[in-house]
Amino acid sequence: MKGVEYSGLKAVDGPIVVAKRSENSFYDEVVYVRDKYGEKKTGRIIDINEETVLVQVFGSPSGLDLDDASIEFLEEPMELNVGRGLLGRIFNGLGKPIDGFPQIIAEKKVNVNGQPINPYARLYPRDFIQTGISSIDGMNTLIRGQKLPIFSGNGLPHNNLAAQIIRQAKIRNSDEDFVMVFAGMGIKYDVAQFFKHTFEESGVLSKVVMFQSLADAPSIERIITPRCALTAAEYLAFECNMHVLVVMTDMTNYCEALREISTTRGEVPGRKGYPGYLYSNLAELYERAGKIQGSSGSITQIPILSMPNDDISHPIPDLTGYITEGQIVLDRELSMKGIYPPVSGLPSLSRLMKDGIGEGMTRDDHAAVSSQLFAAYSKVKSIRNLASIIGEEELSDLDRLYLKFGNQLESRFFTQGEYEDRSIEETLNLGWEILSILPVSELYRIKEDLIKKYHPAYKK
Secondary structure (H helix, E strand, O other): OOOOEEEEEEEEOOOOOEEEEOEEEEEEEEEEEOOOOOOEEEEEEEEEEEOOOEEEEEOOOOOOOOOOOOOEEEEEEEEEOOOOHHOOOOOOOOOOOOOOOOOOOEEEEEEEEOHHHHHHHHOOOOOOOOOOHHHHOOOEEEOOOOOOEEEEEOOOOOOHHHHHHHHOOOOOOOOOOOEEEEEEEEEHHHHHHHHHHHHHHHHOHHHEEEEEEOOOOOOHHHHHHEEEEEEEEHHHHHHHOOOEEEEOOOOHHHHHHHHHHHHHOOOOOOHOOOOOOOHHHHHHHHOOOOEEEOOEEEEEEEEEEOHHHHHHHHHHHHHHHHHOOEEEEEEEHHHOOOOOEEEOOOOOOOOEEEEEEOOOOOOOOOHHHHHHHHHHHHHHHHHHHHHHOOOHHOOHHHHHHHHHHHHHHHHHOOOOOOOOOHHHHHHHHHHHHHOOHHHOOHOOOOOOOHHHHOHHHHHH
């Protein structure tokens, strides 16, 4: 019964407590657990049977005693206060303010688990987002309403890249601005401060909502954090008609927390100990991106995940790749060469790119230039492997031109400053300039009329 406290617990194991079930209890219900000192702790039901409930307590389990503790069932799910006052605020992983200001004036409270979207109501993403980063705009274009993750590794500059995208992202031929929702799960304090200072210095903090669950927070909080962030994003996008860019880092920490809770519940493990429902659980988050009929707003997601041991076949990047529409892969070898951002040219892709580029959106040569850059760079990789065996002096003149092309692509096209914002025209013109290293006969993926229109040799 709501509002009634039941005394006594059946078992306590760290932050997990077992209590007698209330008549109306349900999975994901929020409860209050009062310890022997009278302090009230928030918890969530993570398992339930006919007689008992399993509750994960947020925060320290100290003071929980079998006889002197009590539990109150609130008979409601985890909810978030939403309103336009969300912008410019910093919250913890549960949606409580941690910036020194009071709770926002809420227009309503919303279930953080979200509501199912009718597939028929979804609109196909088509609008080009200019990030100002050539390796993304030119070859792996981000589209409004898309979910495009960054696959990275420990020590690679994925946070810098995400911050740069947040600073520079804009919709072409539109004065509509992005608002940002940032979700940090299990991140270190210095990472949280990096993003906060970046937003302050660039003047975008007033358009950012931050949710931070630091590394010392309970693992259950990491499960709630992205749900709070996406609930805020859905309100801003679909009720306030804003274009929302959601950055979630690090999804690996989220999945580790999911594995920890699954082990605590005694569930049968799947690949590498992760629960068998990892795919569907990730899909619950990723599928909260997009555009829907009846609203001019949109949610574009950029989840960041650090691949354990740089293994792209690990369950987390593997399953993420099935759900999302492409990926931006950061390469350790490029990073060691001093290239920023170290976006790997071949494994990276954007599956929605074809629908957001071309005449009227970017430029008529965009698709052809991108395709030719991919094809030529792929050949560079093969020639480099050959040169490592027979020596560069044994290569043909054409092969040496390809090596020169590859070096120029990496040092000029892929490489740019952390605060350098290139327009799509600058990116495409640079692509043509580097392609001009190769004979025109090698540009077999570009139509002749486009070559005559944009190739530097024909402009002289």
